[in-house]
Amino acid sequence: MKSQAISVYRSLLGSPAEDLAFEEQMLKMAAEGKSSLFIYSWKTPALVLGIAQKPETVALESCATLGIPVIKRLTGGTGVLSQNDLAVTLALPDSHPYAKTIAGLYEHFLRPIKAALNDLGVDVQKPVFEAPVFEEPAGEKSASARMKRSPLCFEDIRNETFLSDGKKCVGCAQARRRGAVLIHGSLLLDLKAELTAKCFGMPQSRIEKALAGIPLLPQVLAPALEQAMLQYFS
Template sequence: MKDTWLFVDSGHCAPSFNMALDEALLNWHSLGKIPPVLRFYGWEPAGISVGFFQKVDGQIDLEGARKYGIELVRRQTGGKAVLHDQELTYSVIVSEEHPAMPKSIKEAYLVLSKGLLEGYKELKIDAEFATPGSAGMKTGSAVCFEEPSWYELVIEGKKAAGSAQTRKSGVILQHGSIPLEIDEIKLFDLFLYPSERAKERARKAFGNRAVAINDVLPSAVSFEQAKAAFKKGFEQGLDIDLQPYELPPLLLEEVSILEKKYKSEDWNNLRERKEVHQP
């Protein structure tokens, strides 16, 4: 018999709400109030999320973000900065003790990313898992989509989806970005470079390292179409049934409280952070 997980379709929400809801769902799952969760969402307004460790000063162009109306938020998970704009975002919340979850962070990535792989198959896109041999050279860039990590999805060697994972209170939280389109001009206007020439060189090189869904399909896929494909993909890849879940008032109250943290400068602009689980 297949395992039943909750499916949360929260639509397009503010960056602070998106991060607060992921944390609240993790808390509820850790307390045994809800089973594992798959959540799909978008961002309104667009956001740039920075990794738990990542410095903002000297890396992120806050003035550029304001110019575009993009809000900055710090994730619980590590990794590099991600522009969340024309994309489908997913999050998975599941206990570390779940029988399908390996103890190794790297291997848990592989298990959970099977849902992404099957989602791309639903869209007739030939994607595969990144491995150290296929990931290419490390760039040292602050931009997430410049280089894939273990078991992230690549299309013809280009990074197609970025994910990050942490473990807290016995629960795995993995969330990630599935771009439908990438606005390279906007993206690189959000990062600081020593000169305009350096920025332009980085932007041109980026095209050889990252790809979006609508770059490889003959007809553009909408947010709703991508959501349907990846929902089916996660059901197949993880061998689960998804049950729609309406967020109860008590959970939304917790989200409202947590959202204050994700809106605060103290949280979003801290320069140094202690170790967090990353592969």
């Protein structure tokens, strides 16, 4: 499929606050008909929450002690501790054929991510089925309560996910506003299990059981991901 040109931006040593603010700008540009792709990585750690996630679902005191900022992104979902990982964000006008549905956009977005990883020798898989996390015994709570999600994005296995050996390594989220859609993916490259456990107030063993790092450096994966995204969406 051919579409209008996509502007490309890359920031491999950027500021978490500035990069997330730029995503807001990307959404505004998309509403004006301008598509853009942004690939970024942070040298310093930040704990990023989904737009509707309550801050008290993470260990705020531990984050403050460790000097790790807790900030919000414009998309939904739950928390991601990011440092030396890689994020890819795509903003499109809502008239784009691939942007029509939430599920459809996830499917299209994941294809070039998988292609880039495969080209670099990394095999990832989609989950066979989606299962709620930490479901209470049947009958004890309402259905909505039983679907309570983990505050840690990479512990929450959903359809818009890639796994490596059964552990989550890629998670995605979307934002939709009038005239525009934005989708981004977090690719876990450098698993910091001990630090993640402290930030989320969880046992380290729980982190190690659920998460897997992709054995690639940001500067290696970024150009491959950029090429795959442009080939697919342009």
